[in-house]
Amino acid sequence: MKTNSRFRIAYPGQLAVLALASAIAIPALAQQAPTADPQSAPPVAAATQQPAPLATDGREGFWGRVNPLARKKWVNKRIDPLKDRLSELDEVNAKNARDIQDVDSRAQAGIRKAQSAADAANQTASTAGDQAQKAGATAQGAAGHVDLLNTKIDGLDQYRQVNGVEIQFRGGQPVVSVAARKQLDELASNLTGHQGYILELEGHSRLSGSAGIQSSGRLTEAIKRYLVTEHQIPVYRLHSVSLGNAAEATQEEAKLTKTNSVQIRLMENSLAAR
Numbered sequence: 001m002k003t004n005s006r007f008r009i010a011y012p013g014q015l016a017v018l019a020l021a022s023a024i025a026i027p028a029l030a031q032q033a034p035t036a037d038p039q040s041a042p043p044v045a046a047a048t049q050q051p052a053p054l055a056t057d058g059r060e061g062f063w064g065r066v067n068p069l070a071r072k073k074w075v076n077k078r079i080d081p082l083k084d085r086l087s088e089l090d091e092v093n094a095k096n097a098r099d100i101q102d103v104d105s106r107a108q109a110g111i112r113k114a115q116s117a118a119d120a121a122n123q124t125a126s127t128a129g130d131q132a133q134k135a136g137a138t139a140q141g142a143a144g145h146v147d148l149l150n151t152k153i154d155g156l157d158q159y160r161q162v163n164g165v166e167i168q169f170r171g172g173q174p175v176v177s178v179a180a181r182k183q184l185d186e187l188a189s190n191l192t193g194h195q196g197y198i199l200e201l202e203g204h205s206r207l208s209g210s211a212g213i214q215s216s217g218r219l220t221e222a223i224k225r226y227l228v229t230e231h232q233i234p235v236y237r238l239h240s241v242s243l244g245n246a247a248e249a250t251q252e253e254a255k256l257t258k259t260n261s262v263q264i265r266l267m268e269n270s271l272a273a274r
Contacts, residue, residue, distance in 0.1 A: 022177035048065065159198065159267035167223060172205060172215050172260040174222035184223070187264065188231035195269070199233070202263040212244030215260070223262050 037255075038115040047259055073144045096188040176184070191197065201223055203216030 008231050012120050047270075075167075158271075161265050162268045165191070165264045165267040167262045167264065169219050169222075169260040169262075172207070172219075174218040176222055176226050181226070184226055185231070187266065188227060188233060191266075193235065196269040198237050198239055198267045199227070200263075200265040200267055201238065202265075203240065203242045204246075204261050204263070205244050206257060206258055206260055208245050210244075213242050216262075217242035219260060219262050223264065 041162070165183050167176075167183060169175070170181075201220045203218075203220035205212040205215035205219070207215050220242060224235075224238050224240060227238065228235060
């Protein structure tokens with residue numbers, strides 16, 4: 001039987017395809033907002049118009065366009081790698097900061113240690129300098145004392161006469177007269193508390209030869225005995241010689257002595273005298 005080409009008989013397989021297409025189209029139509037009548041909508045100012053939605057990939061989602069319920073997941077899927085990269089960079093920066101802080105701490109500790117060592121070295125050098133100055137001053141003082149001592153030693157045997165008296169004896173007898181005692185007392189009074197002096201005694205006699213020497217010796221012994229017992233003159237400061245009738249040591253010409261006397265000369269060392 002012939003049929004019109006505009007009307008064909010639908011076989012059971014074709015009916016199933018049409019039913020499936022209808023089932024898919026109905027939910028899609030439900031998601032679309034109803035279109036308003038352009039004539040019934042009030043006019044909207046150009047300034048209040050909403051911006052056009054962003055273009056999306058037509059292949060996104062099962063429905064062939066962006067699924068509003070899948071946007072958060074889709075964004076997270078794309079930013080998760082960036083978050084991982086940022087976390088890695090944060091860890092690297094934190095590690096670098098810790099390394100820098102550690103290096104800075106060690107550098108500061110090294111600087112403080114070096115400064116302490118430098119301060120200690122400066123203190124030691126300053127102390128050594130002070131000790132060197134003190135040692136130099138001590139050495140100079142010692143050198144000065146040595147020079148002074150050498151001067152004193154060199155001048156210990158240098159005496160000069162500062163006073164002199166002559167004691168006369170009558171008849172050559174070793175008796176100290178009242179006038180002689182007065183002379184000796186005056187001489188000894190000037191020697192109290194003094195140092196660095198000696199007394200030279202020269203005994204003279206009218207007799208010649210050994211008799212004159214013995215006689216002059218007795219006269220000098222009488223003078224020494226009086227000074228030691230009456231005025232506590234140390235014996236080591238008394239130096240005597242018996243010359244008999246020989247010339248006096250201070251005479252320029254050799255002349256025989258014609259008196260019984262004892263010459264006393266006070267000799268003083270200026271370095272030791274006080």
